[in-house]
Amino acid sequence: xxxxxxxxxxxxxxxYNHLVQKxxxxxxxxxxxxxxxxxxxxxxWEKMQQALDQMFKDTGHSxxxxxxxxxxxxxxxxxxxxxxxxxxxAVVTHYRLKNxxxxxxxVDEDAKLAEELIVRPTSETIIWNTYKxxxxxxxxxxxxxxxxxxxxxxxxxTRLFLRTAEFLWQEGHTAHATSQEAVEETERMLDxxxxxxxxxxxxxxxxxxxxANERFAGALDTYCIEAMMQxxxxxxxGTSHFLGQNFAKAFDVKFTTKEGKQEFVxxxxxGVSTRLMGALVMAHSDDQGLVLPPKLAPFQVVIVPxxxxxxxLEKINVRVEEMRKALVKKGIRVKYDNRDTQRPxxxxxxxxxxxxxxxxxxxxxxMESGTVEVSRRDTKEKEVLQQVDIETKIEHLLTQIQxxxxxxALTFRExxxxxVDTYDDFKKVINEQSGFVYAHWDGTPETxxxxxxxxxxxxxxxxLKQNEMDKKPGVCMVTGKPSEQRVxxxxxx
Amino acid sequence: xxxxxxxxxxxxxxxYNHLVQKxxxxxxxxxxxxxxxxxxxxxxWEKMQQALDQMFKDTGHSxxxxxxxxxxxxxxxxxxxxxxxxxxxAVVTHYRLKNxxxxxxxVDEDAKLAEELIVRPTSETIIWNTYKxxxxxxxxxxxxxxxxxxxxxxxxxTRLFLRTAEFLWQEGHTAHATSQEAVEETERMLDxxxxxxxxxxxxxxxxxxxxANERFAGALDTYCIEAMMQxxxxxxxGTSHFLGQNFAKAFDVKFTTKEGKQEFVxxxxxGVSTRLMGALVMAHSDDQGLVLPPKLAPFQVVIVPxxxxxxxLEKINVRVEEMRKALVKKGIRVKYDNRDTQRPxxxxxxxxxxxxxxxxxxxxxxMESGTVEVSRRDTKEKEVLQQVDIETKIEHLLTQIQxxxxxxALTFRExxxxxVDTYDDFKKVINEQSGFVYAHWDGTPETxxxxxxxxxxxxxxxxLKQNEMDKKPGVCMVTGKPSEQRVxxxxxx
Numbered sequence: 001x002x003x004x005x006x007x008x009x010x011x012x013x014x015x016y017n018h019l020v021q022k023x024x025x026x027x028x029x030x031x032x033x034x035x036x037x038x039x040x041x042x043x044x045w046e047k048m049q050q051a052l053d054q055m056f057k058d059t060g061h062s063x064x065x066x067x068x069x070x071x072x073x074x075x076x077x078x079x080x081x082x083x084x085x086x087x088x089x090a091v092v093t094h095y096r097l098k099n100x101x102x103x104x105x106x107v108d109e110d111a112k113l114a115e116e117l118i119v120r121p122t123s124e125t126i127i128w129n130t131y132k133x134x135x136x137x138x139x140x141x142x143x144x145x146x147x148x149x150x151x152x153x154x155x156x157x158t159r160l161f162l163r164t165a166e167f168l169w170q171e172g173h174t175a176h177a178t179s180q181e182a183v184e185e186t187e188r189m190l191d192x193x194x195x196x197x198x199x200x201x202x203x204x205x206x207x208x209x210x211x212a213n214e215r216f217a218g219a220l221d222t223y224c225i226e227a228m229m230q231x232x233x234x235x236x237x238g239t240s241h242f243l244g245q246n247f248a249k250a251f252d253v254k255f256t257t258k259e260g261k262q263e264f265v266x267x268x269x270x271g272v273s274t275r276l277m278g279a280l281v282m283a284h285s286d287d288q289g290l291v292l293p294p295k296l297a298p299f300q301v302v303i304v305p306x307x308x309x310x311x312x313l314e315k316i317n318v319r320v321e322e323m324r325k326a327l328v329k330k331g332i333r334v335k336y337d338n339r340d341t342q343r344p345x346x347x348x349x350x351x352x353x354x355x356x357x358x359x360x361x362x363x364x365x366x367m368e369s370g371t372v373e374v375s376r377r378d379t380k381e382k383e384v385l386q387q388v389d390i391e392t393k394i395e396h397l398l399t400q401i402q403x404x405x406x407x408x409a410l411t412f413r414e415x416x417x418x419x420v421d422t423y424d425d426f427k428k429v430i431n432e433q434s435g436f437v438y439a440h441w442d443g444t445p446e447t448x449x450x451x452x453x454x455x456x457x458x459x460x461x462x463x464l465k466q467n468e469m470d471k472k473p474g475v476c477m478v479t480g481k482p483s484e485q486r487v488x489x490x491x492x493x
Numbered sequence: 494x495x496x497x498x499x500x501x502x503x504x505x506x507x508x509y510n511h512l513v514q515k516x517x518x519x520x521x522x523x524x525x526x527x528x529x530x531x532x533x534x535x536x537x538w539e540k541m542q543q544a545l546d547q548m549f550k551d552t553g554h555s556x557x558x559x560x561x562x563x564x565x566x567x568x569x570x571x572x573x574x575x576x577x578x579x580x581x582x583a584v585v586t587h588y589r590l591k592n593x594x595x596x597x598x599x600v601d602e603d604a605k606l607a608e609e610l611i612v613r614p615t616s617e618t619i620i621w622n623t624y625k626x627x628x629x630x631x632x633x634x635x636x637x638x639x640x641x642x643x644x645x646x647x648x649x650x651t652r653l654f655l656r657t658a659e660f661l662w663q664e665g666h667t668a669h670a671t672s673q674e675a676v677e678e679t680e681r682m683l684d685x686x687x688x689x690x691x692x693x694x695x696x697x698x699x700x701x702x703x704x705a706n707e708r709f710a711g712a713l714d715t716y717c718i719e720a721m722m723q724x725x726x727x728x729x730x731g732t733s734h735f736l737g738q739n740f741a742k743a744f745d746v747k748f749t750t751k752e753g754k755q756e757f758v759x760x761x762x763x764g765v766s767t768r769l770m771g772a773l774v775m776a777h778s779d780d781q782g783l784v785l786p787p788k789l790a791p792f793q794v795v796i797v798p799x800x801x802x803x804x805x806l807e808k809i810n811v812r813v814e815e816m817r818k819a820l821v822k823k824g825i826r827v828k829y830d831n832r833d834t835q836r837p838x839x840x841x842x843x844x845x846x847x848x849x850x851x852x853x854x855x856x857x858x859x860m861e862s863g864t865v866e867v868s869r870r871d872t873k874e875k876e877v878l879q880q881v882d883i884e885t886k887i888e889h890l891l892t893q894i895q896x897x898x899x900x901x902a903l904t905f906r907e908x909x910x911x912x913v914d915t916y917d918d919f920k921k922v923i924n925e926q927s928g929f930v931y932a933h934w935d936g937t938p939e940t941x942x943x944x945x946x947x948x949x950x951x952x953x954x955x956x957l958k959q960n961e962m963d964k965k966p967g968v969c970m971v972t973g974k975p976s977e978q979r980v981x982x983x984x985x986x
Binding site for chain 2: 004027029030031034035036037039042043045046055062063064065066067068069070071072073074075086087088090091092093095097098104105107116118119126129130139145149150152154166169171279341385433468
């Protein structure tokens with residue numbers, strides 16, 4: 001199949017677009033900037049949602065649902081928030097259509113809203129306006145709420161999953177009695193995201209803090225997880241924000257402390273989106289198609305029968321049904337494709353392209369010898385295994401694949417981390433090698449901006465954990481001024 | 494607690510509004526017509542979603558996601574659809590805001606959309622426009638897809654859950670090669686809805702077909718399930734539509750048959766919404782608060798300790814922890830409320846109001862005698878049970894409560910079904926007794942309209958199954974013209 005579309009080396013971007021669409025993950029819709037998430041893609045997203053949702057509940061959060069629309073005036077209440085979000089957004093101005101003179105339907109000008117409504121780009125404002133009614137006393141805190149929702153941020157240049165006008169996400173919004181509790185929550189959820197990325201997506205991530213320039217509009221501090229894609233670029237895979245008392249002040253949310261004093265509430269918010277789907281594709285897939293980590297694959301095993309006569313197929317069907325049941329009993333998601341409308345070769349290519357972690361082929365010879373042929377999608381290794389107790393072997397192999405995918409991504413990232421000390425070296429590495437660059441920076445937005453303008457590289461994060469070498473103070477590669485620690489630069493999605 | 498708010502007999506509507514808000518199910522938001530679904534209410538909705546989603550998957554459906562926005566012109570393509578939906582809807586006309594001269598933010602008139610976008614009131618148009626690209630051959634059929642989404646239908650007079658501008662729902666959209674298959678799908682999903690209502694919500698429903706007047710805009714036939722609320726009014730709890738080839742023709746979706754001919758595709762669509770939350774409350778709850786069926790209760794059992802000293806509590810804690818583990822092992826959702834900030838009496842009232850199916854109280858005497866006091870929310874019966882093997886008894890009791898709630902609702906409905914043969918009797922029953930009225934009708938929209946205008950009663954459905962008496966032909970109670978079978982009239986939500 002590799003000849004049908006660009007390889008990663010030939011054109012990474014084209015390779016990605018082709019894969020997303022032809023593997024039935026998503027496609028562009030008739031509405032500019034909005035995507036359709038197709039059943040196969042949505043099934044992966046559902047598995048992400050289920051895993052994350054359980055992790056949120058295990059850390060004490062409940063789900064709720066807040067309105068899609070936000071009154072325009074709400075955005076003005078938090079000054080930096082409006083700058084960051086209210087500008088590029090969908091604005092609802094009318095609530096009725098009518099028949100026009102020529103038979104088409106037109107907007108009814110009599111049905112103009114007194115105040116325009118914004119389709120939520122994020123929900124801090126409407127949620128903190130609601131929290132005002134929910135929080136009176138320290139007994140009402142902490143308030144730990146998450147919402148699964150669609151949001152809209154108007155985008156002119158869109159890419160499936162990575163940047164679309166409408167996307168799906170979850171947004172956590174928590175309220176706390178103290179600054180410390182809110183910071184702890186911010187960090188806890190960053191850990192949850194990192195845990196999810198590493199253990200479910202098989203995606204190694206670096207936890208860090210954003211610079212002031214890159215902070216969420218309205219936050220005092222933004223934490224993020226950054227992952228490396230196979231072209232060496234960075235992708236921000238999740239963010240967790242410490243909002244201080246900014247939104248509590250904007251919406252006048254106070255509580256009575258144990259001591260009877262009135263204080264503003266402290267806040268965090270955190271989110272991941274369907275962007276993770278893009279990260280999943282770009283981190284693992286190859287020139288033959290998707291490579292899915294077993295934990296998120298819609299089906300983990302596909303079984304393909306090889307046969308010439310209906311009698312052969314009938315016998316294989318019986319044997320496979322036993323195998324299928326044994327696998328399902330282990331909690332393994334199995335698909336048996338015995339359609340007679342497609343040949344085995346077509347099916348092999350199809351499931352390879354769709355990234356199914358394990359393929360089992362079984363033919364008349366296997367029936368005789370009590371074997372099956374097992375192929376791994378990640379390494380493309382094949383082996384012949386006995387049918388006896390196949391479910392245990394497959395279970396074990398799925399764990400191996402999940403681990404191997406993580407290790408492979410980690411090895412790739414380690415091989416593409418660079419430490420540079422001069423701006424000349426920096427430019428050279430960014431231009432010629434890509435990857436993550438650890439370098440010293442003087443901490444000013446001006447230097448950050450200069451580097452960005454001259455190289456397109458941005459500071460992805462100030463990493464929370466570093467090895468001894470990187471943690472040491474140094475001098476900024478551009479200005480020579482003092483730097484506390486190395487930060488990570490990269491080209492980014 | 495009954496004194497604090499209106500009883501059902503005093504003011505059913507006020508009783509409902511109070512319950513929904515004070516039991517933390519939902520509240521009105523700052524955005525006119527839009528609700529906030531609170532964590533306790535959302536947790537019930539999640540359980541509904543999970544059960545329905547599994548039922549959809551078990552019947553071969555996959556989830557997908559389509560855009561929130563629909564180009565205005567799409568609505569014009571199906572004539573009756575635009576009449577039914579495009580009129581009362583949220584219209585997006587601009588995609589940017591900017592700073593106004595006085596510092597407030599205003600709509601940027603330079604960012605006017607060439608074509609207005611409608612926030613989806615339902616997704617037939619955008620989905621069938623997409624299906625055009627997905628369906629070429631009979632091999633692509635059937636296409637069985639569902640979407641969980643928010644939709645917006647502008648409403649001036651709103652009621653929490655029952656009628657809101659934005660609500661959450663699922664919408665199934667299927668494509669078939671033949672009319673018969675599409676009809677079978679329409680009926681299958683009606684059965685799924687009835688199954689869900691009866692077995693999860695403990696809500697008996699009547700399956701039937703809508704009259705032409707009440708049909709979905711764009712459907713050839715609309716099937717529904719109708720439930721009776723405690724005030725005798727009907728609530729439509731789900732609909733399933735046979736769309737014929739209307740949308741396939743509007744969006745030019747043809748397929749090649751096995752014989753190589755080009756034909757338009759046949760369609761169904763079906764949906765239930767957060768309206769079910771309203772039905773759940775109105776069907777079962779009482780003057781003391783919510784009554785939740787065990788299968789949908791966020792927690793099915795609450796355990797409240799009765800103690801005077803910290804030592805007593807400590808001992809109870811240990812015993813309860815054993816019990817809690819045994820219950821959880823049985824898959825029972827348990828909450829242990831040993832907060833010392835509230836007294837047992839407050840907790841009893843609170844969980845009664847929240848509709849928790851079973852309350853277990855345990856005090857020092859119980860600790861001595863190895864007993865607990867178990868109270869059922871549905872019948873308010875209490876009994877003292879031995880702690881030994883309590884999990885089995887509770888499991889059994891939960892099943893009993895679920896069954897009892899269904900039977901109680903069914904008995905109520907049977908007691909409020911009336912058969913009338915004259916229009917005078919009809920008016921009398923509708924005015925004085927409420928409930929469902931089985932009567933003969935001549936099948937014309939004119940008579941239906943006349944009855945509606947004169948009595949406010951509508952034809953809820955032409956029931957699919959009837960007893961022998963009702964199935965027999967008769968004469969219309971209004972015009973004396975022939976009638977094929979009795980239909981169900983009622984006042985409705």
